[in-house]
Amino acid sequence: MSASLGRAAAALLRWGRGVGGGLWVPGVRAASSGGSGSAEHLDTLVKKDKVVVFLKGTPEQPQCGFSNAVVQILRLHGVRDYAAYNVLDDPQLRQGIKDYSNWPTIPQVYLNGEFVGGCDILLQMHQNGDLVEELKKLGIRSALLDEKTDQDSK
Amino acid sequence: MLSGQLVGRLFSMAGRVCLSRSSTGAGTIGPVEAAIRMKLEQALNPEVLELRNESGGHAVPPGSETHFRVAVVSSRFEGLSPLQRHRLVHTALSEELAGPVHALAIQARTPAQWRENPQLDTSPPCLGGSKKTRGTP
Numbered sequence: 001m002s003a004s005l006g007r008a009a010a011a012l013l014r015w016g017r018g019v020g021g022g023l024w025v026p027g028v029r030a031a032s033s034g035g036s037g038s039a040e041h042l043d044t045l046v047k048k049d050k051v052v053v054f055l056k057g058t059p060e061q062p063q064c065g066f067s068n069a070v071v072q073i074l075r076l077h078g079v080r081d082y083a084a085y086n087v088l089d090d091p092q093l094r095q096g097i098k099d100y101s102n103w104p105t106i107p108q109v110y111l112n113g114e115f116v117g118g119c120d121i122l123l124q125m126h127q128n129g130d131l132v133e134e135l136k137k138l139g140i141r142s143a144l145l146d147e148k149t150d151q152d153s154k
Numbered sequence: 155m156l157s158g159q160l161v162g163r164l165f166s167m168a169g170r171v172c173l174s175r176s177s178t179g180a181g182t183i184g185p186v187e188a189a190i191r192m193k194l195e196q197a198l199n200p201e202v203l204e205l206r207n208e209s210g211g212h213a214v215p216p217g218s219e220t221h222f223r224v225a226v227v228s229s230r231f232e233g234l235s236p237l238q239r240h241r242l243v244h245t246a247l248s249e250e251l252a253g254p255v256h257a258l259a260i261q262a263r264t265p266a267q268w269r270e271n272p273q274l275d276t277s278p279p280c281l282g283g284s285k286k287t288r289g290t291p
Contacts, residue, residue: 003234041280056283063283088283104244105258120260123237 037096045112046100050138051082054097054108059084066119067107073126077135078143130136174222186219186254190247194226199247201265202227204274208259212280223277236262249266 046052051074059062059071074082087094087106094106101108101115109116111134116122125131132142187207194203204225209218224243231239239262244251251258259277 063278063281064257065278066259067283068281069278103187104243104248115237117237117240121240124236 020072035093037090037094038097039100040071042093042096042100044084045083046083046110049058049083050112050140052085052110052113053089054085054093056086056088056106058086063088064106066105069119070107070109070122073122073131074143076126077131077140078146079135079140085102105143111135156258163167181209182217182244184217184219186250187222190222190224190255193246193250194224194243198226198228198230200226200228202268202272208257208277211280212257214256219254220256221277221280222255223261223274225261225263225268225274227263227265229265231262231264252254 002146034053053074055064055067055070056063057067062068062071071084085093085097087097093095093114097106098104103115106120107118109118110121116125116134125134132144135142162229184207185207185236191203192206194200194205208221208223210216212218212221214220214258227244230242234242240260243258243260243262247255247258257277259275261275
């Protein structure tokens with residue numbers, strides 16, 4: 001079971017630019033920040049969508065290996081409908097989100113308005129199965145659960 | 155559960171690529187690295203502390219101390235969530251994180267967790283985002 005699952009993971013989780021090329025057209029909202037790094041504004045942003053990420057770059061073109069890792073993990077789980085904000089577009093947002101979460105680095109992941117962590121923690125949640133559970137709480141069924149039923153087809 | 159090890163292995167693979175590109179500063183310990191080590195030792199009394207300067211794989215000058223990965227193994231982490239553990243590390247290194255350190259990957263483990271998988275992972279390769287100007291490929 002985890003063998004086929006693993007293979008799927010292996011196919012998808014190749015860090016690097018252009019994973020999946022242009023094949024994957026996500027339902028990600030190309031969110032542009034209102035240019036405000038204020039706590040009020042950020043509070044609205046992180047609560048507006050069930051899954052919110054702050055990245056360097058965009059889901060289509062992450063500009064940092066750690067941001068890319070977050071994108072690929074969400075992709076593995078079939079999470080398409082999430083809001084992504086590119087902090088490289090907006091210095092105020094970049095600083096503001098760090099202050100808001102009291103977390104010094106990007107990427108940052110929010111689930112249901114709650115700060116979850118950065119790349120390391122999301123990866124850990126992916127590895128230990130917590131992410132599947134957390135997504136379930138949000139009414140999102142992880143695609144990895146469906147992968148399980150797939151056979152060892154390459 | 156859920157392909158965890160596989161992903162871990164992939165992380166290592168990616169890291170090898172990343173490291174092969176980084177030839178800078180191998181073997182030398184800079185002042186920032188020394189400070190990180192000292193502060194974590196003081197703050198968390200770690201059983202194991204592994205620290206790697208990964209700056210060489212990134213778009214920064216040779217010899218930079220901007221990107222690090224650390225594994226901190228401490229009994230202080232018992233009963234704490236990943237978020238809380240990371241915050242302890244951040245707090246210990248607040249000066250460095252507000253200054254020279256641009257990226258810090260953290261593995262915060264209890265001694266028991268470390269024994270299960272006692273290795274410092276490797277980071278995914280840089281995608282160049284810290285460069286100020288970059289053409290869109």
